[in-house]
Amino acid sequence: MNIANLIKIALKALANNKMRGFLTMLGIIIGVASVITMLAIGQGSKKSIQSQISEMGSNMIMIQPGADMRGGVRQSASAMETLKLADYENIAVETRYLAAVSPTVNSSGQVIYGANNKPSTIYGVNQDYLEIRRYSIGDGNMFTEQDITSAAKVCVVGKTVVDELFTNGENPIGKIIRFNKIPFTIVGILTNKGYNSMGMDQDDIILAPFTTIQKRVLAITHLQGINASAIKEEYTEQAISEIADILRRNHKLKPDDDDDFTIRSMEELSSMMTSTMNILTVLLASVAGISLLVGGIGIMNIMYVSVTERTREIGLRMSIGAKGVDILSQFLIESILISVTGGLIGVLLGVLLSLLVNFGINFPIYIQAWSILLSFGVCTLTGIFFGWYPAKKAAQLDPIEAIRFE
């Protein structure tokens, strides 16, 4: 018997038992929809983290004082003051794999201009910081080497700071804002960067010479950190090992002493995040996959019932000339039809749910074509696999007994 006729027979059998067909499909629908939604959520978060990392500069390296104690005990204040200016200078001069190096010191507080004020953070950096964090100057200029040497009270501000302080539209360049009562002259304005994918406003920022922040704001001589940027992402590892050598030498650490600093790279962070997200995706998808499996078992169950119920029909078909293979394909096609129809509805529902998650609670999603193909393929296979045994059972019935079955 040809496929078109088999499909017609299967459709008719389903139409004769619509409610049951639908309930059987429900398992597959839920399974496929959840696989697609879970993958969309998993892939969405992964993509958002990746794009966030690349926004921040994927070849960025962050050096912090204190030993690597992720999630460990708090370290003493002195342990947090191990990074000195000399460390920065040596790193800047000696390493071959860095394109840019900047010290960082920062302070949070109120910025005031006239009657306007807002809480903000002022970052003490050098000119390289722009390159490291992928900022650029839109208006005016970056502060100069001279400003750093003289610890000049100048700053560069982001668009959000400008918008909130200069409410009457005057040109901020040359104006003086006060940060914790210390006056800073604005010399430049950063180009808009917008929000990053974590929803942080990257334009709510004030940059000043690190020397100024050290001396006039924080009154410290150490550095809170050093940010650098490898010449290429691939050279991150080499850059890190050179930096470590310089710091260990400067800090006079013995070979078996632990580092008194921590170096992290975006690349490391990114691969860590990616692998975490991959694990999460696999986890979500397998939970969803199990529901697909349960759906498949539901199909098998119903197909067994259907074969038993239609024993006489099978006997009749055989007595008028149906071969075993005709009966087998009839029931196989029926179960494939259930699973494929369920799969189609599931795909639609899954895409809809993903979009709902995206628009409803603003969660990043990413629907990949392969996730649709995968779940569709899997549920067709489910139909074949779980339909096989009931169909085989039907095909092996003895026509004489089948036709007398009560």
Next chain:
Amino acid sequence: MKTENIHTHNSPASPSPKGARGKEIIRLEHIARDFHVGDEVVHALRDVSFTIREGEFVTIMGSSGSGKSTLLNTLGCLDTPTRGEYYLDGTSVRTMGKNSRATLRNRKIGFVFQSYNLLPKTTAIENVELPLLYNPSYNASSRKQKAIESLKAVGLGDRLNHRSNQMSGGQMQRVAIARALVNDPAVILADEATGNLDTRTSYDILVLFQRLHAEGRTIIFVTHNPEISTYSGRNILLKDGRVVADTENNTIQSAAEAFAKLPVEED
């Protein structure tokens, strides 16, 4: 009354009456069928031999358990005999595989069952088309056309799209007969085809069988009701798996006349 059913016979294996015309459709040679139930062997058929020619209307009779159904299953290529040879329309069935037997059934046999065995919630046309679905030489339109012809032949030309659950027992059996005719079988095999019907409807169906026979069909009608044998041209009597009588009926009754004499039932 019909008198043209005179059998001629020259096969030594067949004890059936002489004088029939037409080619040999069925030839059984020493057929035996044993069933093993636990340690016991049930001899459902023992050494059955006969020949049936084109255009015969034969009733096979016997009490319950005498082997009628087993014989019919053998004739219908649903069952294979333990011993003996069976030739259907010239081909030996004994050596055939399952699939070839299925194809043979599809082309040469028309079954009519006691309990109709129509597909539920399915129209008359669709039910009648069914055997042709398993024959690749028919397409959708030739199937439909053939089914309509067949339904007209059993007097259901005005019930083509009625579903099986919208029909009376007699109508359902007519659909089943139309289904048995649709593939132009070499032989129609009916197992207690009137067993589920009331007297009036039974006669109605018998009239139809007699008409089909008059049109040249070969019919084998299994029944335990001796009355029915008076409407066919030849009676084979089974007892304990053996043919104990194979007689020609020279005084075939007209089912139509019997039907006309029946008292009209009140509703």
